[in-house]
Amino acid sequence: MSLSTAPAPVSGADRIAMVRARALAIRRSAFTMVHDAGLGHPGGDFSAADILATLYFGVMRYDTKEPRHPDRDRFIMSKGHCTGAFYSVLAQAGFFPEADLKTYMKPLSKLNGHPNRNYLPGIETNTGPLGHGLPVAVGIAIAGKLSAKDYRTFVLTGDGELQEGSNWEAAMAASHHKLNRLTVIVDRNRLQQGDRTEATNGLDPLDDKWRAFGFHVEMIDGHDHGALLDVLGADPASRDKPLCVIANTIKGKGVSFMEDNVSWHHGVPNAEQFAQAMKELI
Amino acid sequence: MSAATHSASRPNEGLYDCRDAFSKTLEALAEANDRVVAVVNDSVGSSKLGGFKKRWPERLVNVGIAEQNMVGVGAGLANGGRIPFVSCASCFLTGRALEQVKADVAYSNTNVKLCGQSPGIGYGELGPTHHSIEDLAWLRPLANLLVIVPSDPWETEQAMCFAAAYEGPVFIRVSRYPVPALQHKLDRIEPGKAEVMRGGDDVAILANGVMLHKALQAADVLAEQGVSARVVNMAWMNPLDIEAIIDAAGTGAVVTVEEASVRGGLGGAVAETLALHRPVPMEMLGFPGFAPTGTVDFLFDYFGLSAAGISSAALKAISRKG
Numbered sequence: 001m002s003l004s005t006a007p008a009p010v011s012g013a014d015r016i017a018m019v020r021a022r023a024l025a026i027r028r029s030a031f032t033m034v035h036d037a038g039l040g041h042p043g044g045d046f047s048a049a050d051i052l053a054t055l056y057f058g059v060m061r062y063d064t065k066e067p068r069h070p071d072r073d074r075f076i077m078s079k080g081h082c083t084g085a086f087y088s089v090l091a092q093a094g095f096f097p098e099a100d101l102k103t104y105m106k107p108l109s110k111l112n113g114h115p116n117r118n119y120l121p122g123i124e125t126n127t128g129p130l131g132h133g134l135p136v137a138v139g140i141a142i143a144g145k146l147s148a149k150d151y152r153t154f155v156l157t158g159d160g161e162l163q164e165g166s167n168w169e170a171a172m173a174a175s176h177h178k179l180n181r182l183t184v185i186v187d188r189n190r191l192q193q194g195d196r197t198e199a200t201n202g203l204d205p206l207d208d209k210w211r212a213f214g215f216h217v218e219m220i221d222g223h224d225h226g227a228l229l230d231v232l233g234a235d236p237a238s239r240d241k242p243l244c245v246i247a248n249t250i251k252g253k254g255v256s257f258m259e260d261n262v263s264w265h266h267g268v269p270n271a272e273q274f275a276q277a278m279k280e281l282i
Numbered sequence: 283m284s285a286a287t288h289s290a291s292r293p294n295e296g297l298y299d300c301r302d303a304f305s306k307t308l309e310a311l312a313e314a315n316d317r318v319v320a321v322v323n324d325s326v327g328s329s330k331l332g333g334f335k336k337r338w339p340e341r342l343v344n345v346g347i348a349e350q351n352m353v354g355v356g357a358g359l360a361n362g363g364r365i366p367f368v369s370c371a372s373c374f375l376t377g378r379a380l381e382q383v384k385a386d387v388a389y390s391n392t393n394v395k396l397c398g399q400s401p402g403i404g405y406g407e408l409g410p411t412h413h414s415i416e417d418l419a420w421l422r423p424l425a426n427l428l429v430i431v432p433s434d435p436w437e438t439e440q441a442m443c444f445a446a447a448y449e450g451p452v453f454i455r456v457s458r459y460p461v462p463a464l465q466h467k468l469d470r471i472e473p474g475k476a477e478v479m480r481g482g483d484d485v486a487i488l489a490n491g492v493m494l495h496k497a498l499q500a501a502d503v504l505a506e507q508g509v510s511a512r513v514v515n516m517a518w519m520n521p522l523d524i525e526a527i528i529d530a531a532g533t534g535a536v537v538t539v540e541e542a543s544v545r546g547g548l549g550g551a552v553a554e555t556l557a558l559h560r561p562v563p564m565e566m567l568g569f570p571g572f573a574p575t576g577t578v579d580f581l582f583d584y585f586g587l588s589a590a591g592i593s594s595a596a597l598k599a600i601s602r603k604g
Contacts, residue, residue: 067389070363074361116389116390117391118391124361125357125358125361125386125390125392126385126386126389127385129381129385131350132354132381132382132385132386134354135351135353135354135355135357135358135382135386136354136355136357136386138354138355138356138358138363139355139356139359139366140359140361142355142358142359142361142362143358143359143361143362143363144362146319146341146362146364147362147363151363165350166350166351166382169345169350169351170348170350170351170354170355172346172348172351173345173346173348173351176346213392218295241293265317
């Protein structure tokens with residue numbers, strides 16, 4: 001069975017417009033899920049939405065009919081708490097029916113608060129505790145290299161999550177093994193659960209850190225679909241290093257009262273806030 | 283691959299370091315199946331994987347001194363179609379990387395084989411930082427994860443072959459303490475199946491790992507005193523052989539013996555089972571806390587993990603029968 005990215009329009013402008021439309025749909029879907037469940041992490045859902053839309057509708061190869069195809073590109077949602085956005089993009093890509101999103105966090109739902117690979121297709125590893133995605137991604141990339149496969153491995157981490165030391169253990173190994181088909185994307189929204197990252201345990205200069213660990217680093221606007229498509233879609237064969245994309249984002253992006261507001265890390269909208277957000281997300 | 287296809291001979295005399303059976307079997311498995319890989323934390327020597335490294339350098343992934351990454355990489359290798367044997371001192375594998383073992387391996391239900399080397403108090407005088415008496419209590423509640431505590435080289439080889447053929451997560455406790463090759467009653471190990479090593483009606487001694495041969499020695503001591511002791515090999519901590527434990531309670535008194543903490547390991551598992559199904563007097567031998575300084579043999583004797591200590595505990599359990 002052949003693998004392909006989701007059908008993309010021919011022209012670059014149309015491609016960007018399509019990814020933008022998907023990102024908007026992810027935000028609307030995720031916020032509806034959080035509203036209905038009365039639980040979730042909408043701030044991080046929104047900062048990651050454009051990255052997810054770009055990967056699933058512009059970059060990655062996968063086959064929803066054979067979700068564990070050995071040659072598929074892998075995506076790992078290391079910031080596993082942002083399931084509103086993650087489940088939404090998987091459903092839109094066709095891994096499971098969008099109607100299932102209505103069961104988000106309901107009793108016995110397959111859509112747990114954190115993703116489970118044994119519940120749903122399209123999930124590579126169970127995440128939730130932070131700092132777990134990159135080590136697994138490194139193992140996947142090593143396996144690809146051992147088997148001379150050309151699949152790519154993407155992992156999306158939060159920025160606060162980089163305070164977990166396991167990421168840096170994995171970063172060392174990634175460059176040691178010259179895993180050029182591995183891409184780490186940092187959702188750099190500068191907020192963690194309780195405060196700003198720089199007020200908690202500062203990460204800057206973050207690009208220098210990744211460079212020092214042997215990565216090729218790109219810093220981009222994580223809401224610029226054209227930039228995301230260019231950087232994530234570039235052929236990794238020309239590199240001999242893993243890639244780190246620091247995507248500068250805004251937590252809560254797209255809804256005025258949520259943007260850059262720490263209280264929306266796991267905030268839940270009331271009816272009025274929900275209605276207001278849906279007016280803005282068009 | 284079936285266990286029977288492996289030729290690691292069944293030794294029958296002398297004392298053996300189970301790590302030798304581990305590395306010999308891993309090489310046989312790697313030769314037969316190129317999906318088999320090893321993952322280590324700079325533990326090539328302590329895991330006795332020098333031979334493996336020489337034969338398949340590219341299939342030995344050494345992540346350096348980084349156990350969290352080591353277990354995550356194992357899960358990733360499994361995702362990429364490999365059969366990873368992650369080998370590391372049990373204290374670091376299960377202590378340092380416990381959350382990775384829980385989330386990336388057990389909860390994700392990945393095809394990772396965790397090999398906890400030199401567990402229990404195998405590192406003797408190096409002390410409790412290097413002892414791994416807690417590993418069984420930490421791992422036993424992890425759903426999906428099969429937990430095997432082999433008693434000798436044959437059982438170690440069996441556990442390795444089983445793990446390679448089984449699709450799912452397995453933990454194997456690989457001891458370095460010299461043990462004799464035992465006369466097993468089973469032709470091959472089966473998941474969740476205990477092995478009655480010796481029949482007896484007055485008391486049942488349930489043991490695993492390097493304690494099994496000491497339990498058999500204790501049964502000899504008891505026989506000289508006219509006491510008939512059953513000895514049951516509880517190599518499988520998960521799944522647990524509930525029926526064998528209930529049967530053992532039919533003797534009216536039970537003793538558990540393990541190279542592990544007395545809290546939460548084999549003794550805990552047996553106590554849970556008996557409390558629910560068939561309460562009888564029970565004695566639990568193991569380590570009550572962090573061990574003091576001493577050689578392995580000193581510590582075994584000091585905590586009654588010896589023929590004398592086990593037989594004494596058996597008599598105490600018998601004396602408590604109603």
